[in-house]
Structures are given as structure tokens and as C-alpha cells.
Amino acid sequence: MVENLSSAERHNALKNLSGWKESEDGKSLTKTYIFSSFPQAFAFMTHVALYAEKVDHHPEWTNVYNKVHVTLITHESEGVSAKDIALALQMDEAAFAFLNPCMSDQSDLVF
Numbered sequence: 246m247v248e249n250l251s252s253a254e255r256h257n258a259l260k261n262l263s264g265w266k267e268s269e270d271g272k273s274l275t276k277t278y279i280f281s282s283f284p285q286a287f288a289f290m291t292h293v294a295l296y297a298e299k300v301d302h303h304p305e306w307t308n309v310y311n312k313v314h315v316t317l318i319t320h321e322s323e324g325v326s327a328k329d330i331a332l333a334l335q336m337d338e339a340a341f342a343f344l345n346p347c348m349s350d351q352s353d354l355v356f
């Protein structure tokens with residue numbers, strides 16, 4: 246059984262993320278990543294897809310050229326759970342790695 250985060254927990258978690266917004270009903274999180282090219286966007290999606298499969302938690306997303314629009318929701322609980330926050334953090338780290346391949350220390354990254 247997956248528990249949804251309370252609205253206070255969600256808002257607190259969003260402070261450690263950048264560019265993520267909650268939907269009006271508070272049941273999902275969204276973000277649009279903008280890369281410099283389609284191959285970069287697709288490489289990001291491939292990287293995230295492998296992670297998502299490993300943790301069995303998957304993004305809902307659309308890709309148009311260099312943009313990837315993402316919605317995160319936990320279907321089982323119909324809301325935002327810790328799994329969505331973990332995936333959002335992982336996606337931000339992956340995006341950072343693709344944008345800045347020379348930087349290896351992302352431990353205190355907020356962007």
C-alpha cells in the first residue's frame with residue numbers, strides 16, 4: 246500500500262526540486278525539460294526509462310524535438326507519493342548529467 250504525501254510534505258519536497266509544479270488538484274507533479282537537441286532529449290529519456298523500469302515507477306511524458314514534458318503520479322494511490330519525489334530527483338540528476346557531462350559531483354544539486 247502506497248501512501249500519498251500530505252500537502253505540507255509535498256511542498257517541502259518541492260523545495261529540493263527545481264522547476265517541478267504540482268497540478269491544481271495536488272494529485273501530480275509536472276515539469277518540462279528543455280535540451281539543446283532531440284538526441285539529447287532522447288538520450289535523457291532512455292536513461293530515465295531504464296531507471297524507471299528498475300524501480301517499477303514510470304513517468305508519463307511527451308517528447309517534441311528538444312522538449313520533454315513529464316507528469317509524475319502514483320496510480321495506486323491516485324496522488325503524489327515518495328516514489329514520485331524519488332523519480333523527480335533522479336530525473337533532475339540525469340538531466341544535469343546530460344547537460345553537464347564533465348561535472349561528476351551532483352550531491353548538492355538544485356537547479
Ligand code: HBI
Pocket residue numbers: 301302303304305317318319320321322
Ligand atoms: N508508475 N508512475 C507510476 N505509478 C504507478 O503507480 C506505477 C507505475 N509503474 C508501474 C506500477 N505502478 C506497477 O506497480 C503497477 O502498475 C502494477
